[in-house]
Amino acid sequence: MNKVEELPSEAIVTATQSPSIGNSFLAYVQRVRGGDMGALPAVLGLVVLCGVFAAARPSFVTAINFANLFTQGAAITLIAMGLVFVLLLGEIDLSAGFASGVCAAVLAVTLTSAGLPWYVSVVAAILTGVLIGMMLGALVAKVGIPSFVVTLAGFLAFQGLVLVLVDEGTNISIRNSVIVAIANRNLPPWLGWVLYAVCVAIFAGVQLRRARSRAKRGLVADPMSLIAFRVGLLVVFAGLAVFALNLERSRNPELVSLTGVPIVVPVILVLLVVWTLVLRRTAFGRHLYAVGGNAEAARRAGIPVDRIKIYAFVICSSMAAVGGIVAASRASSVDPNTGGSSVLLYAVGAAVIGGTSLFGGKGRVLDAVMGGAVVAVIENGMGLMGYGASVKYLVTGSVLLLAAGVDALARKRAAAAGLR
Amino acid sequence: MNKVEELPSEAIVTATQSPSIGNSFLAYVQRVRGGDMGALPAVLGLVVLCGVFAAARPSFVTAINFANLFTQGAAITLIAMGLVFVLLLGEIDLSAGFASGVCAAVLAVTLTSAGLPWYVSVVAAILTGVLIGMMLGALVAKVGIPSFVVTLAGFLAFQGLVLVLVDEGTNISIRNSVIVAIANRNLPPWLGWVLYAVCVAIFAGVQLRRARSRAKRGLVADPMSLIAFRVGLLVVFAGLAVFALNLERSRNPELVSLTGVPIVVPVILVLLVVWTLVLRRTAFGRHLYAVGGNAEAARRAGIPVDRIKIYAFVICSSMAAVGGIVAASRASSVDPNTGGSSVLLYAVGAAVIGGTSLFGGKGRVLDAVMGGAVVAVIENGMGLMGYGASVKYLVTGSVLLLAAGVDALARKRAAAAGLR
Amino acid sequence: MTPLLEVRGIDKSFGPVKVLHRVELSAYAGEVTALVGDNGAGKSTLVKCVGGIYPIDDGEILFDGRPVQVHSPRDAGELGIEIVYQDLALCDNLDIVQNMFLGRERRRGPMLDEDSMEELAERTLSSLSVRTVKSIRQQVSSLSGGQRQTVAIAKAVLWNSKVVILDEPTAALGVAQTAQVLELVRRLADTGLAVVLISHNLNDVFAVSDRIAALYLGRMAAQVKTADVTHAQVVELITSGRSGDLGLKNGVTP
């Protein structure tokens, strides 16, 4: 490395103006107009959907429905978050749905039949996920079978495994209060506010430290005003959300009080932050993108492509396990359908709607959360509309198309501007 | 073009020896050892599977089971054949299963409620497929929504559409004898032999004509001996198959006679030949490969990429319609599950096992047929084994993995030899 | 004399980054126009604008004096503009013959006429001194860098086009092959085509071109007759945008 340090150091990055909040905003508008719109289309889709449902069904904008949204979308969102890792490689995991079912079944069996304490069961379920991921990953990376086929085989085999675990179709009830609480109980309101304060503080701290460290090195750093703006946004929106969730939403407030942030919300938040850090700030994350972008280039750079693939599958299946646990908690039971029917397609759909590419190299964990929100809103809104099965399928399909269409047209406009 | 014709014409292809049957075979062995194995892995997988099932269940190698294989695998194979076109572009069609359901429902409704003659119904069903394909294709190519999302929306919407068509869950019986015959009746034995003769004659004729035309132009042509060898192979294997299918396979021959080539066999054969010709011998097919291999290069070469995409979806959905008709014929009924459950995954799996790439640019219609055969043999064999539900899922998954594993390892060996 | 191909005042930005500033360029029938410029000057972008790969933000393209709209590579092809791009854009999953005739396959009835295409491809390629290609039925993914480049060139000259634009065609070529391509370029111009040649090799530029256009940081510094300038002057135009009277004054086109 010393070699390089001797070379004359003449800055090449001259075109970048020192940014202020004003021209940062201008640059953002220009970026969006130029086509680099990040999460904007998904957000737009969400806003449109919410508007339509709110207009059609006033109960859509009640505190209780807002809280329901989180618990209803949690399992799919968690599975989608894991899928992002596999999709980033340009691979697919069709078995994630039933893998979550297997893990949920392991949870249920160890909890009820074996009578283990809840934390042991949770660990067992997640370990099952890790094991499944290792198996799938090894078959894809080491043996070289296309992931579609491997996970299609997994789709079948895990379906069988769930059946074996739940005794050929019985329905195992989960009565452990801790597990049931995950998807069905809420934080006490004060804890919600504490959590909110901690989040805001950490976010502001990280942003400030980063800017300061870059400025010290003479690199282009975000100006104070921009940071303040971002923190301000967080303060307002997160504050509103916590406030809404802390409203009384019980039907019989005198009988029982129902308030607070659902427990799944901090669960999703923590996982979102952790996986985002892994993807954006660790070498592993960098290598994941590299393999997805150009596997051959990654190999030539000495990246252990096989190992990266295996890890990605492990993460995917472990997140499926987490999703399975939440699903089991929500239904307070596990049956052979857990993780079945449309769970997988919805999860992949969530990731893709959020902006993750099926061809690898492009996507963020946040995408999965945004896409999961779109899917949850559709399901929630459709539930309120009370259509029959056939109309519901038709409308859900159309709404999905619409949400994705907003996104596609925005990107198309951008492509026409020359950016692809 | 005249410009070029003036250039000095000095042959560059000097390394190619004039081939004879001997060194053609040697070259083939060398090609296979070097990794270019074409359909060999799929064939190998089939042989292994058949061997195992035959050893485990002698009834596997009976005439009746051989005939069953064709009718059992027909619908999935037909859908897979259509999917190849979409997969060649690097797109996917998740809705193909339910699209086949919609078309089958249209068939059933026009046949029974509307009481139209069978050929009108068939045309209506296929037109429905064309329409669906046009819609999907336009959304993918013109609006620019990822095909995964479009067809996921289709998956949902078509499910709803089937429900609407069959009146929210009833099931419509098909009693038209022509339609029922497609998947349930056989050709008279003599017609089987006539068909066989025609096939052999056409194949030999095409091969001869091609060699002669190339020789006349001074291009490298296949030698007579090689052509004779190929025709010989066809004569023997197709002959054996027709012979086996013409054996008496009724369990009570005195009660009813059951012989002949199932009607679906010529249906599949004709479609296989037609689509293979389209892919390999027309400009459209060439462009399909080009778009799948490098869409940007295709665009720069002036290929109308959008139009090609739409056509591919139309073909896919029309083939799904044909598959739906066969499925309806086989079940003699249509209900909301037609085309549902695992139909789609099996069809994509068939194409992929046969060697079609999910990333586009690589694949043949024959692949789908080979892969369809693998899937059909697994299902058929597993049926004979008589396992319970869970074991069957587990074993089917493992067998699928095994079949794909043979393929993968063979290709892996080839890659190690430096060819990828 | 009206130029066969002319671009006037072309602007092109990628998002916030402006890459071309009111660029002018003329290419005349029967002449080789060399387009030179530093790395990242915008040569390839200009070519892609002409070829319909990128839409232009402003300015116009004239063909034979008439303003034309080029919205897609198809439009360019129909006008008779044939381009070899720097990022070659061959379909790796197709073989040499298939790539060469891509989008303009010869047919006999509804079917492809493979044999005649194979014959013609073989003749064209051999005229470009490719001796090491084992078979023209080889997939282009297995070709060496130079072989790929040759295929791309052969593809472009196979047609009866009126304008041929070559973006660094000889970059990956060996000594003999380079000579062949330069000779071909000259021959094409002599048969009355307008040829635009992009190259970093000034010896080659001086050897075959009639005019030289120098692009500097997205601006057209100068377009001059090759006979009127020296090697050193062109280097100066490329690296600093001006040379004596020639070139940009204070960063704007004179």
Place this chain on the structure above:
Amino acid sequence: MTPLLEVRGIDKSFGPVKVLHRVELSAYAGEVTALVGDNGAGKSTLVKCVGGIYPIDDGEILFDGRPVQVHSPRDAGELGIEIVYQDLALCDNLDIVQNMFLGRERRRGPMLDEDSMEELAERTLSSLSVRTVKSIRQQVSSLSGGQRQTVAIAKAVLWNSKVVILDEPTAALGVAQTAQVLELVRRLADTGLAVVLISHNLNDVFAVSDRIAALYLGRMAAQVKTADVTHAQVVELITSGRSGDLGLKNGVTP
């Protein structure tokens, strides 16, 4: 003097096609060895064999006199062999800094040290005369041909390697950039590295190399000191495999 890198009797076939025939090559520390040969001669294939991209069919690779096994690019990297491939192999979805440090990211604890990487990348790139890169946080997919090549070169020289192999590094570069890269090549050799340079430009070859190895149709025609041969002799070696006493006799290595 033992060569730092030596390959002996390397054979390599792709399926039925034999591309390298018992090829020998030596690269010495402190010297620039030029590898020349016609298009399709097998230069890139040879480099890929050394880099662990392709497995070799026969022959051996010696590093500092010891026979070594190179089964993957990782092995090559660990030996200290750094290669710029002709087909550049950058990750289009990553930016310049990310590409330059790919596989060898700097860390602070478990996290990446983005800032120090950005700083170092900027310095390395500017030393290679790239003036038109707008931002080193730009995705490489948006770079011009020459810019991409520069990034690949910068990536390879960023490390403390012992052998640097450059496969046509200047093919897409402008005049000034080419000069910079050649200077860099010379400087690397002078600091004691063994450099292998593949190029079709004989002027460049003669300007910087100490030895020339000429490959002809997959066979090593001759490996000579640059001082001992003339321009014309090398051209003859490239195009016909022999020149006077030098080169292949009847198609086999002497």
Place this chain on the structure above:
Amino acid sequence: GGESGQTTSSTASATASQAAAGKIGVILPDSKSSARWETADRKYLEEAFKAAGVQYDIQNAQNDKTAFQTIADQMITNGATVLMIVNLDSGTGKTVIDKAKSQGVPTIDYDRLTLGGGAAYYVSFDNTKVGQLQGEGLAKCLTDKEADKPIVAYLNGSPTDNNATLFKAGYDGVLKPKFDAGEYVKGPEQSVPDWDNTQAATLFEQMLTQEPKIAGVLAANDGLGNAAITVLKKNNLNGKVPVTGQDATVQGLQNILAGDQCMTVYKAVKKEADAAAKLAVALAKGEKPTASSSVKDPESGQDVPAELMEPQAIHFENIKDVVADGFVTKEELCTGDFAEKCTEAGIE
């Protein structure tokens, strides 16, 4: 699951003994709409066949019509002489029956009648009756709770499952008159795809959001019931809003014990299985058994000889009947907190 004992023995002996006793093929429909098929029916049928000493082969079509037909093909290929099917729909069922007939193989419709199929026998519970019991059960619980004009929500079974249609016909028969009379108010109604419990939870949650005053839930089986109960619990409404079920699963019975569920429907599968097995064994031995009653096939208008079982409504008071029958064991049911309730319900 597992293989059916005798069929794995070498075929040589299989063909030898086949002439003597014949072989019975059974196709079950799925394992997801209800646990009964794999846990109960398979077990009881196996026991009965083993006791009779006949060869058998029991398979499950997993709700896949194509698989259903394939299995039928394979069974006939394997030499089955009697076919017993639980059809997935009448169309496929009829195709299979026709095919079997053409090969001289008699069929028994087990649990579901194949309309227009013309099977030799029909053995079943009355599915409409099941729905009727659910409707009556819910009405009873609502009366117990002294509900005034209660809003009743429906969680129907899978829209693609014909049985779900029959259940609905049953409970509609009871409840619709009450709706019409203004006694009850018809609330939201949804069909649950694939009987998926997780989806059921979301669907019910949305019903409750839209119509917070729901006072009774007609859930088509215990799984759907449990999903509704989970949502009710979240809102602390469990026990206040009666919920129905079906199948007398451990889960459902425990929910009844806890007071969260109003009732379930118990179908004595063993009786049904034994009756069907008896017919099948007789057929396999070449006899021509007679059935106790017959039903009219509405499509063909023919009378099909039938054995019909009566389903039983289970409330807190008669849970003990299910245990006494051996359908669930005390050990399964009376775990943890439920032990006390079990005593209360008089379960020994």
